[in-house]
Amino acid sequence: MAESNAMDRAQISSLLNRAQHTINLAQQASNVLRLLNSPEAVRVGDKGTLGTDTYLIPQRNITWPDNLYVKVFLDGMNAETTLSNFVASVAVVPQLCQIINDSQGGMFRRLFNPTKVQAGDQAAFDLMVKLDEISSTTHEVSRMLEGVQAAYTRQQQGVALFPGIHGVGERYIERAQHELASALGMPQIDVEPWEGNSLVQARRVVQRYAQDPNSEYRLKNEAEKLLGSINELRVQVLLEQLPIDALRTVTDHRLRFGSLESINVTTVADVLKTHTSILTTVQGIGAQTAGRMKAAAETLKQEALSRQNTSIGNEPTQPAMGLINVLARFDQTETITPEERARRSRVIDYVEHIPPSLEPYIVINSATPDFEQFTDDLRWIEANPNLFYPQTITTPPADIWDDYLARPAHYQGLLSTLLGRDIKGADELLDATTLQKIRDLTLDKTFLTDLHLRGYQSFGARFAIIQKKTLLGDDMGLGKTVQALSVAAHLAATEKDFRTLVVVPASVIVNWTRECKRFLNLPVFIAHGDNKQDAINAWTQSNGIAICTYDGVRAMNIPAPGLVIADEAHMIKNPSTKRTQALRKLIDAAPYALLMTGTPLENKVEEFVNLVRYIQPELITRGMSKMHAEDFRERIAPAYLRRNQADVLDELPERTDSIDWIDLTTEDRSAYNEQVRQGSWMGMRRSAMLSPTPRSTSAKMQRIIELLDEAEEHGRKALIFTYFLDVLDELEKHLGERIIGRIAGDVPATKRQLLVDALSHSKPGSALIAQITAGGVGLNIQSASLCIICEPQVKPSVEQQAVARVHRMGQTATVQVHRLIGDETADERMLEILAGKSHIFDVYARLSETAEIPDAVDITESQLAARVIDEERARLGLAVSET
Structure with missing residues (x-):
């Protein structure tokens, strides 16, 4: 380049400033490229879950990737290519700047070092050409980076998930929702804000309730600990009875027991309590074998603990006595309906599992029955805070264990209710409308005395009431009688001039009489023996219960009752017998009927069909006895309810x-x-x-x-x-x-x-x-x-x-x-x-x-x-x- 074309100091300074600006842009572009390629994704921390698809998330518990808004802004701009090319094209600029700077100096440098001066002049020329060459790209990148900075700054102010005065664009909101859905493992979501004030109020009420030593919340925690102790004692007794040979069943290793009897180790419990150093004193047992024996014993112990149930048992151990005292206290607080208990339990669960938040919650999928139930429950607690007030109870008597021995099923039922382990019923085959009616019905207990229904028993009674004429086929020992009495009590309390006729085999008349008098505050008439017709005549003037035999139905003149209860209903499986025909007339005339049998009639389809025909003949179709089992059960579901012990009794009493x-x-x-x-x-x-x-x-x-x-x-x-x-x-x-x-x-x-x-x-x-x-x-x-x-x-x-x-x-x-x-x-x-x-x-x-x-x-x-x-x-x- 000719000497006359050399730039003066002002031109060089301007050129270097322009170059530095370009270098700065290239550095920013490199940072943006790293940001775009960051693998960071949305992270959702602690959240509340309602059902399977509804979530309540405090805003602070969502961690957004820093590049979320930047990516949205750069969508469709071919940004990664543009920025990469720009960075590459600017790579030579710092080197040219350095050559120019090295050539600068006073008059003596230019006189005595002409080579550097010439190189500097050439570099200045090349730099000017380069900057002019990328000028348009530089301008494009500059504008792009300004937008990136604005997007990044906006994200730091908070990610928007729904429209508002914040002015965030729709595509930013949609991208945030999409990324959040991915983090939750869902294809798409609906997002709404929820203030959460009612949950704050509920939290205060529940926290105060939890301080009450007689609250169901505290009693449940006590019961769980005591039940755990009972089971640990049972497992200890079991391990004390298990010979050491049992260890071989839980390990693949060949165990040599040597002469463990010499150190008084004969059971699995002995192995657990004996130190390894003692075990190894027996000839033939080294450290490895002793370690395997201890591991196998611990495996047996844990397996036994995992198989324990909620049976209280018959030994008045300290934890068992403590548990009975807890249940006796709970029995005194048992003043609310099952529906109120379920609602209160849900509110406590909300408070325990939905994290608190001072900001509005982000609700995922609010248009669900679960969220509707949630908000309804919170409105309910605002209207009924008294159900969370401290309870006043009396100390259980010293002989409470005797009461438990006299009424073990009562206490076992209380424990099941307290722990929330009651099985509600077999409802998977019922249509949604019927199921909702059953759930909405509250049993009237005006005429019931000293009867605590298990969850599945309450469901059975309500099923019979809603469906009017049904067949109850529960397994033996599940309380078909108390379910029937609950139906009779409810109808006597809610229907006008209502009477119940109980038809049973002669062998169980005494049982039914005693059960009626024990659990019902209704008059009971025994229509059996020489004065059976007189008993029926007196019954017709009351709202009570008449008990008679199947043969008695045929022999007497019985007016139509409101409810017919037929125990051991398989006795009328043959429609041609006179007793069946006589009873069927009463069933037809009564608005309600409950047939009961513990015999598994599912295996005798023809007899089964006959019983269903007596109560809901519209369910019977031609060729029904040849239906596939699943189709048959679905067909008769509106009329038939059967639960097995293993299905509904968590304690599985031995x-x-x-x-x-x-x-x-x-x-x-x-x-x-x-x-x-x-x-x-x-x-x-x-x-x-x-x-x-x-x-x-x-x-x-x-x-x-x-x-x-x-x-x-x-x-x-x-x-x-x-x-x-x-x-x-x-x-x-x-x-x-x-x-x-x-x-x-x-x-x-x-x-x-x-x-x-x-x-x-x-x-x-x-x-x-x-x-x-x-x-x-x-x-x-x-x-x-x-x-x-x-x-x-x-x-x-x-x-x-x-x-x-x-x-x-x-x-x-x-x-x-x-x-x-x-x-x-x-x-x-x-x-x-x-x-x-x-x-x-x-x-x-x-x-x-x-x-x-x-x-x-x-x-x-x-x-x-x-x-x-x-x-x-x-x-x-x-x-x-x-x-």
């Missing part, structure tokens, strides 16, 4: 006890009264089991036959106990081939075990009969899960030992224990004397929940015999002195 009150036949009663006249203690105790005539069958024997029929239906085998040898003879006479064998005092031990083995290989419905003093001890008979005791024993501890033959470790089935008690006989007098007259009905349930009854509670047989004989003679109008 043992279910019941007293079967037996109404003696006329011949039974005559034979029994004769024994009373003679003052025969042994005769009075066993006469109800012995047939009065060669061709007759006693009422107790008939009940045993019914129980064995049910056992056959449900795959059970039975163990039948009696004190008397001639009762064993009577059982063999009437039960025939069902009897696998007989155990009495004269049967040697080896043969007894052979009989036990024979029972394990027999078919359902089979029975082993035993004299209680012989078969009640020393045998393990886990193959039987039905235990029948023909008459009460003088010492309750004898019964406990007998029941323990089937109710022991290794039993996999729920054990059912039936005690046959003759109504108005020495059996009942014995219960009164042994347990006190205030607990006649509950005594055996109480005793059966106790693993061992100390002999201290037993009284001498002579004392008991004398008192029972005197009371029975007095009841029959016989002189006591005649003995």
